[in-house]
Structures are given as structure tokens and as C-alpha cells.
Amino acid sequence: MAKGERDYTAHVLVLPYPAQGHINPTLQFAKRLVSRGLKATLVTTIFISKTIEIEPGPVGVEPISDGCDEAGYAEAGSVEAYLERLEAVGQRTLAELLDKQAQAGHPVSCLVYDSFLTWALGVAKGLGLTGASFFTQTCSVSAVHYHVYHGNLKVPVDVLTTVTLPALPALGISDVPGFFSDVLSYPGYMKLLLNQFSNLENADWVLFNTFDKLEEQMVKWMEERWRMITIGPTLPSMYLDKRLEGDENYSVNLYKQDIAAYMKWLDTKPTGSVVYISFGSLVELSEEHMEELACGIRGSNKYFLWVVREIEKKKLPAKLIEDMEDKGMIVTWSKQIEVLAHEAVGCFVTHCGWNSTMEALCLGVPMVCMPQWTDQPTNAKFVVDVWGVGVRLKVDDKGIVRREEMESCIKEVMEGERSEEIKRNAKKWKELSKEAMDEGGSSDKNIDEFVASFLKT
Numbered sequence: 264m265a266k267g268e269r270d271y272t273a274h275v276l277v278l279p280y281p282a283q284g285h286i287n288p289t290l291q292f293a294k295r296l297v298s299r300g301l302k303a304t305l306v307t308t309i310f311i312s313k314t315i316e317i318e319p320g321p322v323g324v325e326p327i328s329d330g331c332d333e334a335g336y337a338e339a340g341s342v343e344a345y346l347e348r349l350e351a352v353g354q355r356t357l358a359e360l361l362d363k364q365a366q367a368g369h370p371v372s373c374l375v376y377d378s379f380l381t382w383a384l385g386v387a388k389g390l391g392l393t394g395a396s397f398f399t400q401t402c403s404v405s406a407v408h409y410h411v412y413h414g415n416l417k418v419p420v421d422v423l424t425t426v427t428l429p430a431l432p433a434l435g436i437s438d439v440p441g442f443f444s445d446v447l448s449y450p451g452y453m454k455l456l457l458n459q460f461s462n463l464e465n466a467d468w469v470l471f472n473t474f475d476k477l478e479e480q481m482v483k484w485m486e487e488r489w490r491m492i493t494i495g496p497t498l499p500s501m502y503l504d505k506r507l508e509g510d511e512n513y514s515v516n517l518y519k520q521d522i523a524a525y526m527k528w529l530d531t532k533p534t535g536s537v538v539y540i541s542f543g544s545l546v547e548l549s550e551e552h553m554e555e556l557a558c559g560i561r562g563s564n565k566y567f568l569w570v571v572r573e574i575e576k577k578k579l580p581a582k583l584i585e586d587m588e589d590k591g592m593i594v595t596w597s598k599q600i601e602v603l604a605h606e607a608v609g610c611f612v613t614h615c616g617w618n619s620t621m622e623a624l625c626l627g628v629p630m631v632c633m634p635q636w637t638d639q640p641t642n643a644k645f646v647v648d649v650w651g652v653g654v655r656l657k658v659d660d661k662g663i664v665r666r667e668e669m670e671s672c673i674k675e676v677m678e679g680e681r682s683e684e685i686k687r688n689a690k691k692w693k694e695l696s697k698e699a700m701d702e703g704g705s706s707d708k709n710i711d712e713f714v715a716s717f718l719k720t
């Protein structure tokens with residue numbers, strides 16, 4: 264290469280909403296762009312860069328201020344206040360970063376921004392850049408948000424109503440995204456999710472972390488509306504097509520952990536014998552709920568690996584947990600994909616966050632669903648009724664899963680009558696997810712098309 268010549272074809276800046284569930288998929292997408300000859304830079308916040316370890320490999324990282332550099336989100340005091348500050352400060356600091364990149368001889372051609380951060384499109388357009396909105400939730404969930412935004416679906420959804428919308432299965436009250444059954448629960452987040460559609464028609468690209476066969480009808484429906492492509496699953500390449508050398512993990516470590524101990528413990532367990540329980544990075548449960556879950560796990564008599572975050576640990580029933588020690592381990596965080604890929608794991612009790620759900624689908628692990636809020640109820644509906652890879656825990660009128668229910672759902676997935684069918688479906692989706700990212704697969708071709716659009720300009 265001649266001196267001064269660039270070794271990349273275009274520079275893409277990737278701006279996730281500052282939370283693990285959003286950084287993981289956008290960073291993984293950025294790695295795919297780099298592998299195709301683009302330069303990609305991940306934008307984080309100053310607070311995140313100080314608190315979370317990110318090893319982005321071939322992707323550059325640039326922190327910007329969101330106005331909460333000292334204590335992050337908590338500094339703002341409320342969801343609404345944080346989002347306001349993020350927008351006001353972020354517009355300025357993002358523009359400054361784009362300018363800095365241009366001054367340094369790396370002008371940006373395209374901004375891939377989180378669909379939550381609609382204001383970023385204004386920044387990109389103001390500078391004549393291509394703008395690509397990146398959705399971290401499914402097409403189906405996002406379509407429900409779209410219909411509420413456009414007034415096609417009135418909320419709150421009535422308890423007795425069955426929601427019927429184009430390209431979606433019929434959704435009952437417990438299947439619609441959580442904000443629409445209980446509109447008062449998180450008004451700030453609900454507004455954020457609806458707002459994703461406020462300027463989407465101005466985006467040059469709409470990217471979804473899913474793949475065509477998972478949501479076939481809905482993908483077609485969306486393709487008619489936007490220049491929409493599926494680019495997932497965004498798991499590290501090693502778990503899918505194995506074509507990106509060194510792409511073995513997410514590169515974002517929210518909490519430090521000693522993975523050796525539980526992986527060694529898993530090594531000693533028979534194939535498909537362990538229940539893995541984890542509710543992502545945000546879910547908080549009551550003491551009563553924790554006790555019911557613990558009793559259910561014990562009742563199932565299965566081996567278990569349970570992630571209970573440090574702040575939740577005090578809610579565990581100490582004596583009961585001590586009695587269960589011979590059957591399992593409790594850890595404060597795990598390398599979840601490594602755990603799900605371990606052959607000892609036979610079932611995943613999950614909150615159905617989209618990343619967790621996608622990971623289980625890609626690694627062929629049957630699920631027991633315990634959705635809590637936002638997109639999770641709809642994801643659970645698809646896991647059980649559309650993809651056929653799990654069962655859903657029923658809750659009582661306090662929203663608690665009782666011990667008998669936990670025990671029976673774990674058994675149903677691991678050894679019950681439906682277990683064979685669920686395992687067969689899980690295997691099928693595992694293969695289809697690999698196929699989507701492999702050479703010539705639907706997402707692979709879509710990413711090629713996205714990249715090719717920069718080569719022409």
C-alpha cells in the first residue's frame with residue numbers, strides 16, 4: 264500500500280444505546296464490517312469507557328460525553344432526565360467526534376445508530392452522511408411499536424382483547440410488549456420505543472438483529488416499507504460461521520468473573536443435564552420470588568447454574584441455597600454464550616431478552632420463559648408458539664412463578680412428553696441461524712449489500 268493511502272474503503276461509526284444488550288450486537292456487526300474491508304469505530308460514553316471493559320479487536324472505540332460522565336445513568340435521576348441529557352449533550356459530542364475523525368483523515372461515510380437514538384439521524388444528515396437505524400429488538404416486537412405509534416393499536420390493550428396485526432400471530436394481553444398491557448409501568452421507556460418510528464422514513468437503511476427465516480412474514484412486511492435488511496444473529500463468529508478469526512466472544516465484560524470454576528464444574532456433568540438460569544443485566548426479583556424459584560429448582564432435582572447478580576444476592580434464601588449446594592452453583596455473572604454452548608446445559612430459564620433468546624436459538628438450547636417487561640412477553644410468545652423451542656412459566660396474580668410451576672416446566676422441557684419435539688426444533692433453529700450468517704446466507708448477503716453501497720460511492 265502506498266504511503267498515505269487508506270487501507271479501508273469507507274469509515275462507519277457505530278453508536279449503540281449505552282447498555283450491554285445494545286453494545287454487544289452493534290459491536291459484533293461492526294466486526295463484520297471490518298472483515299469486509301471497512302473501518303468501523305464504536306462510540307461509547309465516557310462513563311462506560313471508565314466502568315466496562317471492552318476489547319473491541321479490530322474495531323476502534325471512541326467515547327463521547329452523554330452528560331453523565333461521573334455516575335452514568337444514575338446521575339440524571341430518572342429515565343426521562345437521562346434521555347433528555349443524552350440527546351442534548353450527545354448531539355453536540357457526536358458532531359464533535361465526527362469532526363475529529365475528519366480532521367484526523369478518517370472522514371465518516373455512514374452512521375449506524377441505535378434505533379432508540381433517533382436524534383443521531385439528524386446529526387448524520389446534517390453532515391451529509393448515510394444514516395442506518397439499528398434495531399436490537401425483533402421485527403415483530405418493533406412492528407407492534409410501529410402500530411401503536413401510528414395509532415393502529417390503541418393502548419393499554421384490554422385484558423380480554425386479542426390483538427391482530429398484519430404479519431403477526433394473534434397476541435393476547437400477556438403476549439404484547441409489556442408497556443402496552445401496563446402503560447404506566449415505564450412511561451419514559453415506552454415513549455423511547457414508540458419514538459423509534461418518528462423519523463425512520465428518513466433513514467437510508469434499517470438494520471435488524473434477526474434473520475429472515477425467524478420472522479419471514481414480518482421481514483417481507485417491513486421490506487415494503489423501508490430499505491430494511493436483517494443482519495443477525497450477531498453472536499461471535501466462532502459460534503456461527505467460524506469465518507472471523509479471533510471472534511470468540513462479545514468483547515464487552517459488564518462484570519468481572521472467574522469463569523474457570525463453573526466451566527470446570529459443567530465439564531463434570533452429563534450431556535443435557537444442567538439447568539442454566541439467568542435473567543440478563545436488569546431484572547430485579549422480590550425475595551419471595553427468589554425463594555419460589557429456588558424451591559422449584561430444588562424440586563426438579565436437576566443440576567443447576569444460576570446467575571444472581573451481586574445486588575440481588577441478598578434476596579436468596581440462604582439456608583435453602585446451602586442445602587442445594589451439592590446440585591449446583593450460583594455465580595454473580597457468567598460468560599453466557601460459553602455456558603449455553605456447553606453440552607452439559609440442557610435448558611435455559613430466561614427472561615427472554617432478545618440477546619439471550621437469540622443466543623439460545625443459535626446454540627440449540629431449549630428455553631423456559633419468564634418474561635418481565637418490554638419486548639420479553641412477545642419474544643416468549645414466539646419461543647413457545649412460533650419457533651416451538653420452549654415453554655412459558657405461568658405467574659400468579661402477584662406476578663410470581665410458584666415453585667410447582669417452575670419444577671414442572673423444567674421437567675417438561677428436559678424430560679417431559681414435549682421435550683423431544685422441543686429439542687428437535689431447537690436443533691433446527693441452531694442450523695438455520697448458522698446458515699443465515701454463513702457464506703451466501705440471507706444475513707451474509709444483506710451485509711454484503713450494505714458494504715457494497717459504500718464501495719460504489
Ligand SMILES: O=c1ccn([C@@H]2O[C@H](COP(=O)(O)OP(=O)(O)O[C@H]3O[C@H](CO)[C@@H](O)[C@H](O)[C@H]3O)[C@@H](O)[C@H]2O)c(=O)[nH]1
Nearest residue numbers: 284399541543544545570596597598599600616617618619
Ligand atoms: O450472566 C450473564 C447474563 C447475561 N449475559 C449477557 O448479557 C446480555 C443480556 O442481553 P439480553 O438478554 O438482551 O437482556 P437485557 O440485558 O435485559 O437487555 C435489554 O435489551 C434487550 C435488547 O434491546 C432487550 O431485548 C431486553 O428485553 C432488555 O431488557 C446477553 O448477551 C447475555 O449473553 C452474560 O454474558 N452473562
